[in-house]
Amino acid sequence: MAKERKKEKRNFVYPQIPKTPTGITGLDEITQGGIPKGRPTLICGEAGCGKTLLSLEFITRGALEFNEPGVFMAFEEKSEELAMNVASLGFDLHKLQADKKIKIDYVHIDRSEIEETGEYDLDGLFIRLGYAIDSIGAKRVVLDTIENLFSGLSNQAILRAELRRLFHWLKEKGVTAIITGERGHGVSLTRQGLEEYVSDCVILLDHRVINQISTRRLRIVKYRGTVHGTNEYPFLIDEDGISVLPVTSLKLEKEVSSERIPSGIPALDNMLGGKGFFKGSSILVSGTAGTGKTSIAACLANESCNQKKRCLYFAFEESPNQIIRNMKSIDIHLQKHLDKGLLKFHASRPTLHGLEEHLVAMHKLIKKFDPDVVILDPITNLVTIGSVSEVKSMLIRLIDFLLEEQLTVMFTALSLNTVINEQTDEGVSSLVDTWLSVRDIEFNGERNRGMYIMKSRGMKHSNQVREFIITDKGIDLVDVYLGPEGILTGSAREAQKLQEQTEIALRDSAIELKNREIDRKRKVLEAKIAGLQSEFESAEEELNRIYVQEDLVKKIKESNRQKITGLRRGQEDTVKKKEKR
Amino acid sequence: MSELRQAHEFDEDKDGGSYVLRLLVTGASPNSTRAISNLKEICETHLKGKYELEIVDVYQQPFIAESEQIIALPLLIKKSPLPQKRMIGDMSDIEKVLRSLSLPAK
Numbered sequence: 001m002a003k004e005r006k007k008e009k010r011n012f013v014y015p016q017i018p019k020t021p022t023g024i025t026g027l028d029e030i031t032q033g034g035i036p037k038g039r040p041t042l043i044c045g046e047a048g049c050g051k052t053l054l055s056l057e058f059i060t061r062g063a064l065e066f067n068e069p070g071v072f073m074a075f076e077e078k079s080e081e082l083a084m085n086v087a088s089l090g091f092d093l094h095k096l097q098a099d100k101k102i103k104i105d106y107v108h109i110d111r112s113e114i115e116e117t118g119e120y121d122l123d124g125l126f127i128r129l130g131y132a133i134d135s136i137g138a139k140r141v142v143l144d145t146i147e148n149l150f151s152g153l154s155n156q157a158i159l160r161a162e163l164r165r166l167f168h169w170l171k172e173k174g175v176t177a178i179i180t181g182e183r184g185h186g187v188s189l190t191r192q193g194l195e196e197y198v199s200d201c202v203i204l205l206d207h208r209v210i211n212q213i214s215t216r217r218l219r220i221v222k223y224r225g226t227v228h229g230t231n232e233y234p235f236l237i238d239e240d241g242i243s244v245l246p247v248t249s250l251k252l253e254k255e256v257s258s259e260r261i262p263s264g265i266p267a268l269d270n271m272l273g274g275k276g277f278f279k280g281s282s283i284l285v286s287g288t289a290g291t292g293k294t295s296i297a298a299c300l301a302n303e304s305c306n307q308k309k310r311c312l313y314f315a316f317e318e319s320p321n322q323i324i325r326n327m328k329s330i331d332i333h334l335q336k337h338l339d340k341g342l343l344k345f346h347a348s349r350p351t352l353h354g355l356e357e358h359l360v361a362m363h364k365l366i367k368k369f370d371p372d373v374v375i376l377d378p379i380t381n382l383v384t385i386g387s388v389s390e391v392k393s394m395l396i397r398l399i400d401f402l403l404e405e406q407l408t409v410m411f412t413a414l415s416l417n418t419v420i421n422e423q424t425d426e427g428v429s430s431l432v433d434t435w436l437s438v439r440d441i442e443f444n445g446e447r448n449r450g451m452y453i454m455k456s457r458g459m460k461h462s463n464q465v466r467e468f469i470i471t472d473k474g475i476d477l478v479d480v481y482l483g484p485e486g487i488l489t490g491s492a493r494e495a496q497k498l499q500e501q502t503e504i505a506l507r508d509s510a511i512e513l514k515n516r517e518i519d520r521k522r523k524v525l526e527a528k529i530a531g532l533q534s535e536f537e538s539a540e541e542e543l544n545r546i547y548v549q550e551d552l553v554k555k556i557k558e559s560n561r562q563k564i565t566g567l568r569r570g571q572e573d574t575v576k577k578k579e580k581r
Numbered sequence: 582m583s584e585l586r587q588a589h590e591f592d593e594d595k596d597g598g599s600y601v602l603r604l605l606v607t608g609a610s611p612n613s614t615r616a617i618s619n620l621k622e623i624c625e626t627h628l629k630g631k632y633e634l635e636i637v638d639v640y641q642q643p644f645i646a647e648s649e650q651i652i653a654l655p656l657l658i659k660k661s662p663l664p665q666k667r668m669i670g671d672m673s674d675i676e677k678v679l680r681s682l683s684l685p686a687k
Binding site: 114117118 | 605607610612615616619639640643644646647650651652653654655656657666667668669670671672673674677678680681
């Protein structure tokens with residue numbers, strides 16, 4: 001059974017309600033296929049949030065891409081105006097109308113021109129719509145904005161009853177309809193409560209200005225009988241129409257490469273297992289102001305251009321000329337790459353657009369230029385136009401996109417304090433594959449730069465702090481002095497080396513002194529030992545002397561006794577025996 | 582109800598003004614039937630001999646719906662004398678109809 005479930009999961013065979021693809025970038029992904037087929041969908045939002053454009057794009061894309069003719073019933077704008085509005089998107093409404101692919105019907109309604117003289121119904125609208133649908137065999141219908149009826153006609157009771165009838169009628173006709181409505185006040189989605197008639201799918205568009213920068217967002221409020229993304233998705237209107245950008249793509253199924261890209265700094269490559277970054281990985285360089293982040297980025301740009309790879313450099317802080325001039329001073333010549341067309345700068349102030357527009361601008365440039373390496377310098381500046389979480393979500397999408405395209409990307413980020421947090425300001429540190437941190441080490445009246453590799457996924461990397469030196473020959477990394485007094489860099493490192501030599505000399509002489517003292521002590525001890533020994537010898541001699549004396553006394557006594565016995569002439573045998581012994 | 586009824590009761594009279602009216606209806610729906618009879622009565626009472634009334638069934642000529650900017654029906658269009666006037670409803674509010682036709686209420 002588990003196996004069966006697994007299989008089902010892999011194949012995604014869930015019964016779904018039939019859907020009509022809108023053809024709008026990203027929207028079909030969120031709705032997992034489009035809006036409900038043969039049913040009305042309500043799109044509501046405030047003025048100027050793109051309702052008309054979205055619905056018009058639905059019609060034109062339907063006609064162009066899915067071969068589904070559509071009727072656009074406009075209550076607000078005339079057919080001419082609409083055609084002009086979408087001409088910039090490359091849609092030729094006149095031609096489509098002539099080809100009977102779409103039909104635009106402008107409904108003019110003006111209260112001052114109409115007198116109400118009793119009971120009426122909206123049969124006229126029904127006939128008109130029905131005729132339009134039948135004349136081109138339409139599968140798609142847009143009513144934009146049907147609420148205008150309420151301003152033209154005063155009998156609300158009739159209107160409401162007729163609207164209900166209209167939506168039923170649309171369902172019976174089997175057309176996929178989009179009805180737009182102005183956002184109402186308070187909790188209601190539309191001014192006239194259209195949501196009570198259209199209940200299958202409701203999409204809310206929103207246009208918000210935060211910190212003077214506007215962002216459009218789209219949310220699916222409800223969608224019966226299907227799973228859908230419930231988040232607020234930012235969307236954009238530009239020359240290609242509407243693009244909804246799903247915050248994250250639903251899958252993490254990127255191709256990976258084990259090819260390496262050198263960083264342009266040989267010593268850094270050594271730190272990264274000797275070969276550099278992975279191709280298609282994301283690299284974050286963070287550090288305080290003036291630590292050389294841009295220089296590292298320029299090194300990478302220079303190196304990849306030297307290898308005939310294309311590099312796209314997004315500068316949010318400096319102008320291209322400024323970067324080129326500044327990098328010349330460290331022997332990095334970018335101008336020649338620029339002339340060859342391998343390098344491209346795109347400099348813009350972050351405040352130029354909202355975050356989403358930046359993202360789309362980047363998307364487009366990347367698609368157009370087709371680079372191998374992308375540099376964003378610095379991403380921190382984007383925070384000025386969006387909150388941290390917005391920047392993060394934008395960067396996630398950007399990283400997703402870049403990784404899908406197998407591009408290597410380097411971000412630089414300015415950290416405002418010298419304390420290295422586990423998180424960067426933009427919270428992207430968990431997303432990136434390699435994180436380099438450049439840090440000022442202030443010591444002894446000097447500021448020196450230290451570089452760490454905070455992380456580098458999938459490679460053996462050095463865990464050491466290196467001193468990061470910017471010379472007029474380029475960037476180099478040297479081992480810093482790690483001593484009992486901490487990390488020493490710059491002249492302090494040199495001073496420490498000298499001091500160490502002195503210390504060694506001093507220590508050597510001290511050892512010599514000690515050795516001599518031990519020698520002397522040994523001599524004293526030896527002398528003492530000799531004294532004691534001679535003392536012992538004299539004592540021993542004394543004792544020996546006593547023994548000898550006693551022996552002598554004994555012998556003398558014996559001989560005396562023998563003599564006495566001889567004199568007595570007795571016990572000669574015993575004496576002889578004793579003599580023998 | 583397929584007939585296209587036209588009432589030609591045209592008379593070059595002393596006022597010099599002749600009324601050209603067009604009534605758009607949807608078949609024999611209750612609203613339409615009421616509108617036709619109400620309007621006929623009004624015309625006969627107030628405009629006897631100086632009006633031209635065309636009654637159109639929109640079901641038969643759906644293309645008219647777009648060209649005439651029709652939304653609500655029944656619709657009465659006063660084409661002449663100028664200014665053009667449009668009235669919707671079953672013409673049961675006679676006062677309003679008369680005012681819109683610039684006729685004095687009696």
